[in-house]
Amino acid sequence: MSTEKPARAWFIAGTDTGIGKTFATCALLHAARSRGKTALGMKPVAAGALRIGDEWINEDAAALRAAGSFDPGLALLNPCCLREPIAPHLAAAEEGVHITLAPLLAAFDALRRQAEVVLVEGVGGFRVPFAADYDSADLAVDLGLPLILVVGMRLGCLSHALLTVEAIAHRGLPLAGWIANHVDPAMLRPEQNVAALEERIPAPLLGRLPWCADGDPRQAASSLRLPD
Ligand SMILES: Nc1ncnc2c1ncn2[C@@H]1O[C@H](COP(=O)(O)OP(=O)(O)OP(=O)(O)O)[C@@H](O)[C@H]1O
Numbered sequence: 001m002s003t004e005k006p007a008r009a010w011f012i013a014g015t016d017t018g019i020g021k022t023f024a025t026c027a028l029l030h031a032a033r034s035r036g037k038t039a040l041g042m043k044p045v046a047a048g049a050l051r052i053g054d055e056w057i058n059e060d061a062a063a064l065r066a067a068g069s070f071d072p073g074l075a076l077l078n079p080c081c082l083r084e085p086i087a088p089h090l091a092a093a094e095e096g097v098h099i100t101l102a103p104l105l106a107a108f109d110a111l112r113r114q115a116e117v118v119l120v121e122g123v124g125g126f127r128v129p130f131a132a133d134y135d136s137a138d139l140a141v142d143l144g145l146p147l148i149l150v151v152g153m154r155l156g157c158l159s160h161a162l163l164t165v166e167a168i169a170h171r172g173l174p175l176a177g178w179i180a181n182h183v184d185p186a187m188l189r190p191e192q193n194v195a196a197l198e199e200r201i202p203a204p205l206l207g208r209l210p211w212c213a214d215g216d217p218r219q220a221a222s223s224l225r226l227p228d
């Protein structure tokens with residue numbers, strides 16, 4: 001499948017690992033699809049893979065594949081799949097892999113010609129090392145994409161979120177919006193915490209994802225919008 005013009009694309013960053021980047025990205029994919037857009041997710045670098053049948057697959061890549069309009073193939077969706085669920089530069093070193101931009105960029109460019117919306121999920125927080133001289137923030141810069149920041153709403157997230165917003169601005173990247181993901185159902189004063197971030201983040205709140213035990217991103221999609 002090939003589209004006439006390259007997709008609109010965003011880089012999905014998070015305040016930390018395990019705060020709902022994949023969940024929010026899948027929900028955004030469903031939101032785009034429900035508006036009639038073809039949408040694909042991408043996980044350029046993943047750490048942690050399971051052997052299923054004859055392929056090694058990362059669970060984020062599997063979730064993004066399931067949420068996309070069609071399966072573009074794992075080679076494009078997740079060009080760098082490291083086995084161990086650890087920091088990527090450590091997993092890469094153990095496997096003798098050197099993570100470089102070229103194959104990641106080639107896969108992204110190919111995906112971008114196949115859909116109207118492409119969402120690229122980062123790894124962990126905003127600045128995770130890939131190699132001695134390269135990290136996930138460098139990748140966001142090299143892809144040249146506007147960012148969407150997923151904030152995992154829990155105690156401690158205010159500083160993580162504001163530092164991440166600073167780091168994004170420091171690199172000259174546009175912040176297209178942010179998402180409040182309620183990962184902690186026991187968080188005290190959730191409304192006031194969201195309000196504190198709304199007052200301080202110079203980008204629109206694209207939606208709030210409630211805590212949901214079943215974690216169905218299709219349902220969550222109705223709580224989100226893509227940036228204008
Ligand atoms: N709003 C929510 N309600 C309930 N559970 C959630 C919510 N958001 C995320 N989770 C759960 O939290 C866990 C971590 O979410 P997710 O895998 O999306 O995080 P991540 O930021 O993508 O992590 P990683 O850094 O590994 O990529 C998952 O089990 C997911 O189902």
Ligand SMILES: C[C@H](N)[C@H](N)CCCCCC(=O)O
Nearest residue numbers: 017047048085086087124128
């Ligand atoms: C394995 C895990 N699920 C993540 N994808 C990798 C998170 C790396 C975090 C590195 C760090 O900042 O300490």
Ligand SMILES: [Mg+2]
Nearest residue numbers: 021022060121
């Ligand atoms: Mg993820």
